[in-house]
Amino acid sequence: MNFGFTEEQSLLRDQVERFMKEACPMPKVREIAASESRFDSTLWQQVADLGWLGLTIPEAHGGLGLKWIDLTVVLEAAAEGLCPLPIASQALASAAVLTCGNDQQKNDWLPAMAAGKAICTIGLYDEANWIDPKAITAQAHASEGGYVLKGTKPFVNDAAAAHYLLLAVNGPNGLALAAVAKDDVKITHQPTMDTTKPMASVNLDGVSISAEFLLPMSEEQLAFLTDCGAVATTAEMVGAGAAILAMTSNYAKERIQFGKPIGQYQGVKHRLADMYVDLESYRSLSYYAAWSVDDDVAGLAKAVSLAKGYASDAFAQIGIDGVGLHGAIGFTAEYDAQLYLKRSKWARPMYGDSDYHMDRIATLGGL
Amino acid sequence: MDFDYTASEQSFREEVRSFISDNLPPKKERDKNFLANWLEKVRAKGWVGFAWPKEFGGSEGGLIEQTILREEMALAKAPPLGTSMMGLAWVGPGIMQYGTEEQKRKFIPDILDSKVTWCTGYSEPNHGSDLAAIQCKAELKGDHYLVNGQKIWTTGAPWSQWIILLTRTQFDVQSKHDGITCFLVPMDAPGVEVRPIQNMAGDKHFAEIFFTDVQVPVENRLGAEGEGWNVTVSALANERSSIGEVTQMFEKLENLKELVKTTSLQGQPANKDPKVRRTIARFEMKVAAMKFNGLRYLTKQIKGEPLTSETSVNKLHRASLEIEIDDFAVQLLGQAGLQLRGGESAVDGGTWSKSALNWPNVVIGGGTPNIQRNIIAERLLGQPKD
Known part of the structure; x- marks a missing residue:
């Protein structure tokens, strides 16, 4: 029984925090988010060199062969500084290849993904707020030598930065992931609240792929990848939530009103305490969910829904309170608190909002 | 990170389970000597004051074994391990830490033997x-x-x-x-x-x-x-893992689910109502948070780091669950939820309505929620004192 991190994991966390502080501080984050590409290939290479893109890829395929709990250490620490690099998308794309790919595909693709040479992302559902196989509407039709794709994937994270996209479609034999190259599809950036998490629509109409680029995917595999997405998102919510709580708590100690630091008023300090309670609680649930990915797949759905169900509402409230407790300064574009509020809005629907996860908890609990 | 138990921890769990199955008959079959016999037997096992030093009559049980013991006892809805809850929770530890030799001799055995409350x-x-x-x-x-x-x-x-x-x-x-x-x-x-x-x-x-x-x-x-202030503060700091409480909350949640499955709401099965389902899921998320927060704190203790004010997090969860679960059940049951034991429409013998009026025992008793929030804000977040 040990619900703590190893020394190696602590060192990894330190490494990520140092990277964020030195190479990717908030002015850099804002610069990347405001740039045309919304991506930084120099930083990406550094991240790749540090090994973070191959954490969950087996050593045989060029990765480090670690677990999702190690990955979440990176995602959490990077999200403290709202890292805009598509580390989570890359990890989910590798999970998709590991889950749905054959040996040939794993051998061919994973080493380039671990090395960061192939930037990849996934796109699962085509409905804005529906986690269900029926929410996949894009199609793959058999054609000579392969498939022709049809439809639009309206919500694909980090699509513009990616070289390859793994997109869920309905194929002739059921669900599948279509692996497409960026240049073969029409990617349109979508303006969203959170500029550190670029989103795009991907139009697939008339795109031909050869047979080996359609990876069959069962409903169980789809559910597993969705749960992995929720785990990655929740890990980022832990880091970002901790950062805005620290920012707000520090502000409350320094801001003087009516002759006292505002943190001395219970109206303020009790809100901070509630933020802490919620953050620590979804932190615990999030670590357990991440552990479950590798070590308790049977319990994964429940663990994920407990974590993402709790975090979705709690982080949204932490974002609102973080900005609100700052007063007018928190509302300004210049101040960083608002970026975290936007991240909380972004994270809420990703891989299931609280309503979805709470309903799943009820179902799994026998109701 | 690892949630497995060692072979010896596992065999301790088996020992507790088999003790329970041998010595805890169903409620209807218990005679008037049952409790006295139970107390004597758990005392003989060394499970009263389980973590206390051997020189005072304890077993010096480890944190994980203690957790297992509490968990299994709560699962079996067993009577408490000793009748003096406060004697075991902080009076005894306070005497062991601050008491004279004579006080230790005089008071400790009676607490362990359930002779004095x-x-x-x-x-x-x-x-x-x-x-x-x-x-x-x-x-x-x-x-x-x-x-x-x-x-x-x-x-x-x-x-x-x-x-x-x-x-x-x-x-x-x-x-x-x-x-x-x-x-x-x-x-x-x-x-x-x-x-x-x-x-x-x-x-x-x-x-x-x-x-x-x-x-x-x-x-x-x-x-x-x-x-006296130091005695009080360090005595109250003798709180250990809250795993037993978590198990009780899970039990309560299971009872609530059973209730929901057999209750209709506006003519429909209540367990199909989205609001009911989400309310119960919200309770479950909080209980699960208590469980995994508790395991994180336990890990900290095992590594030899003292537990400080973190326990206030679970106290706040416990407080809101104590209030909300019963209140939700009473609300769900409508006018039947108002009826106490003896009422013709009372559900589950009126237990929901009864405990819906008893929450201050837990919620106010160990420090009110607002005091817990002060503790968190001041000691964990470094906010200035009131």
Whole structure:
């Protein structure tokens, strides 16, 4: 029984925090988010060199062969500084290849993904707020030598930065992931609240792929990848939530009103305490969910829904309170608190909002 | 990170389970000697004061074994391991830490053998959350102290034989935490008068206690004169993992799910109602958070780091669950939820309505939620004190 991190994991966390502080501080984050590409290939290479893109890829395929709990250490620490690099998308794309790919595909693709040479992302559902196989509407039709794709994937994270996209479609034999190259599809950036998490629509109409680029995917595999997405998102919510709580708590100690630091008023300090309670609680649930990915797949759905169900509402409230407790300064574009509020809005629907996860908890609990 | 138990931990769990199956008959089959026999047997097993040092009659059980013991006992809905909850939770540990050799010999065995029940004389009419401001007065008069004053909301006072009493021996002090002295006082001492108070659920669990010229021998002082605040703080810090509580909350949640499955709401099965489903899921998320927070704290303790104010997180969850689960059940049951035991439409023998009126026992008892929020904000987030 040990619900703590190893020394190696602590060192990894330190490494990520140092990277964020030195190479990717908030002015850099804002610069990347405001740039045309919304991506930084120099930083990406550094991240790749540090090994973070191959954490969950087996050593045989060029990765480090670690677990999702190690990955979440990176995602959490990077999200403290709202890292805009598509580390989570890359990890989910590798999970998709590991889950749905054959040996040939794993051998061919994973080493380039671990090395960061192939930037990849996934796109699962085509409905804005529906986690269900029926929410996949894009199609793959058999054609000579392969498939022709049809439809639009309206919500694909980090699509513009990616070289390859793994997109869920309905194929002739059921669900599948279509692996497409960026240049073969029409990617349109979508303006969203959170500029550190670029989103795009991907139009697939008339795109031909050869047979080996359609990876069959069962409903169980789809559910597993969705749960992995929720785990990655929740890990980022832990880091970002901790950062805005620290920012707000520090502000409350320094801001003087009516002759006292505002943190001395219970109206303020009790809100901070509630933020802490919620953050620590979804932190615990999030670590357990991440552990479950590798070590308790049977319990994964429940663990994920407990974590993402709790975090979705709690982080949204932490974002609102973080900005609100700052007063007018928190509302300004210049101040960083608002970026975290936007991240909380972004994270809420990703891989299931609280309503979805709470309903799943009820179902799994026998109701 | 690893959630497995070692072979010896696993075999300890088996031992507890087989003890329970051998010694815990169904409620209907228990005779009037059952509880006394149970207490004797768990005592013989060394499970009362399980973590206490062997020299005081404990078993020096490890944190994980202690967790397993509590978890299994809660799962089996077993009677408590000893009748003096407060004696086991903090009076005993306080005596072991601050008591004289004579006090240890005199009081510890009786706590372990369930011969004596203790209550805790902290709150006063004007000082509840502001505990250090107490006014109950103790004056040294040669070989004894003369105690005058009043305590109130003292849980268990109507049936306890002894009280751990917080008094003020010095009034002219710079800090209110100074000048406080702790005593061990028999409830039948001349001048001690207990007046039970009926709570809103109709029970008389707590009382006010009047002390009029009560003579307390000097040898019944716990710790030095003026050291009472430290005694209290370190005694209260003896709280261990809350896993037993978590198991109880899971049980309560299971009962609630069963209730929901057999209840209809506006003519439809309640378990299909989206609001009902999400409410129960929200409870489950909180109980699960308590569980995994508790395991993180347990890991910290195992690594030898002291637990500090983090436990307030789970206390806040527990407080809201204690209030909300019963309240939700009563609301769901509509007018039947109003009926107490004996009512023709009362559900589950009126237990939901009864416990919906009993939450302050837990919620107020160990420090109110607002005090817990102060603790978190001030000690964990470094906010300035009120």
